Amino acid sequence: MYNIHDGFIFALLPLISLFSIIPSLKAQAANDIVYEVYIQSFCDSNGDGIGDLPGLISKLDYIQDLGANTIWMMPLHPSPSYHKYDVIDYYSIDPTFGTMADMDLLIAEATKRKMKIILDLVINHTSSEHPWFIASRSSPDSPYRDYYVWKDFDSVKDEIHKKTTTFDSDNLTQWHKWEGQEDRYYGFFWKGMPDLNFDHAPVREEIYKIGKFWIDKGIDGFRLDAAKHIYPDDRFDDTRSFWEEFTKEMRAIKPDIQIIGEVWSDSMTLSTLFKGLPSLFNFELTKSIPECIHAADAGRLIEPYLNIIKAYKSAGVPFEDAILLSNHDMNRIRSTLGGDLQKAKLAAAILLTLPGTPYIYYGEEIGMLGIKPDIHLREPFLWEEDPLKDTRWQKSTYSVRPDVESLEIQMSDPNSIYHHYKKWISLRNNHPELSNGTPVFQNLQNNSILAWIIQEKKKTLWVIHNLSGVEISLPFKDKADIVSEGKQVHVDDDIVIAAFSSVLIRMGN
Numbered sequence: 001m002y003n004i005h006d007g008f009i010f011a012l013l014p015l016i017s018l019f020s021i022i023p024s025l026k027a028q029a030a031n032d033i034v035y036e037v038y039i040q041s042f043c044d045s046n047g048d049g050i051g052d053l054p055g056l057i058s059k060l061d062y063i064q065d066l067g068a069n070t071i072w073m074m075p076l077h078p079s080p081s082y083h084k085y086d087v088i089d090y091y092s093i094d095p096t097f098g099t100m101a102d103m104d105l106l107i108a109e110a111t112k113r114k115m116k117i118i119l120d121l122v123i124n125h126t127s128s129e130h131p132w133f134i135a136s137r138s139s140p141d142s143p144y145r146d147y148y149v150w151k152d153f154d155s156v157k158d159e160i161h162k163k164t165t166t167f168d169s170d171n172l173t174q175w176h177k178w179e180g181q182e183d184r185y186y187g188f189f190w191k192g193m194p195d196l197n198f199d200h201a202p203v204r205e206e207i208y209k210i211g212k213f214w215i216d217k218g219i220d221g222f223r224l225d226a227a228k229h230i231y232p233d234d235r236f237d238d239t240r241s242f243w244e245e246f247t248k249e250m251r252a253i254k255p256d257i258q259i260i261g262e263v264w265s266d267s268m269t270l271s272t273l274f275k276g277l278p279s280l281f282n283f284e285l286t287k288s289i290p291e292c293i294h295a296a297d298a299g300r301l302i303e304p305y306l307n308i309i310k311a312y313k314s315a316g317v318p319f320e321d322a323i324l325l326s327n328h329d330m331n332r333i334r335s336t337l338g339g340d341l342q343k344a345k346l347a348a349a350i351l352l353t354l355p356g357t358p359y360i361y362y363g364e365e366i367g368m369l370g371i372k373p374d375i376h377l378r379e380p381f382l383w384e385e386d387p388l389k390d391t392r393w394q395k396s397t398y399s400v401r402p403d404v405e406s407l408e409i410q411m412s413d414p415n416s417i418y419h420h421y422k423k424w425i426s427l428r429n430n431h432p433e434l435s436n437g438t439p440v441f442q443n444l445q446n447n448s449i450l451a452w453i454i455q456e457k458k459k460t461l462w463v464i465h466n467l468s469g470v471e472i473s474l475p476f477k478d479k480a481d482i483v484s485e486g487k488q489v490h491v492d493d494d495i496v497i498a499a500f501s502s503v504l505i506r507m508g509n
């Protein structure tokens, strides 16, 4: 047991009060908890082994009971790929997932539960099998030719050489050949994903029409895939302007539309995008949470986090921090933490006590495992002890029983990671100051304690995470509510925090 010397808690001074210097800048709805679903792996309703929309509908009560109020659905449009990030029709549902009637029902059932739906919108590129591209690639004279970016191969080479092109890419492999065509077309990710040409006004009109279609259907927000790549890096200003126009167009249809962008970049670059993309995934924070746990060093989180927020606020534009432990493109958090369930629980408690909007990747709440390649990050959810109840479009490599216990087992075990998630989500939902408040980090003279306070009117909320593998004891010289345990301690009682555990304490009158 680690003992901090008596009276310590009262001797504390705020270590860093950067947060109080600049007023809170908040965009969009607050206090949401988002649950990211990979439809294919979630729940199958018709016995073909592939997760689908009716399956998801049947699990809305589960997601709501967990405490999330918003669902981010990974792409559901028809697509030749298993992951669906290359769309061939933005106005319909991939038949393996269901029908438009199923989607309408999902939206209605979500609305009935006051839950929100965020659609994954992939507009940087289409599939090479999208009718626009089929027409575009058919002839230089096609009316759809300019929906994509075509260039004469020699000029591509020339311009890359001279570095004068506006569509230059140091990587020539981003200019692809289509058989029978002299010119090359631009595809940032690969030849099956040709980039749309946002210099061409009709393309922008098509995108806004798609947005309007889904807003009219009743969805609540968009998660914008590959938002950094609308134009190549040397035209980043144009990318920024596009998103400002996009969000303005969407807000004209639905003023409270939620817009979340996926941009892999440094926080200073991100801050320049908030006008158009008022919420961005905080991937830098995603990295520092497991790092601070690994090193049992609070500074590994506090320092980068304060730098991120300082950069974000420097733009002077409202933003909503989208925080996460992992997603469909990243190793699952429990795997990052060596498979350790206690550490995975600690990571969850840290995420769920930090400001912003937490995004929980499906299966994280039952401690699913998975490391790259990507397909293993997207394994079937384990609902019951009977594996036949799982989706079975792929055989799991990492998330297998008993390494990962099924939800059924975990529901009857109060110490399961599932109940841990439920508890900390509930604490967050009942203490909006956690997401909206201003955390002031505390130096407890022990690097393995990550702690901050949030000042309420007359009370102080303490968030304390024990990053170490040993129990610690904190002497509180007053009456304190251990909110997270639902009990009070009295004068001269110590508050004991188990290894890799967290407490929420309220002090004051």
Ligand SMILES: [Ca+2]
Binding pocket: 044, 045, 046, 047, 048, 049, 050, 051, 052, 096
């Ligand atoms: Ca199915």
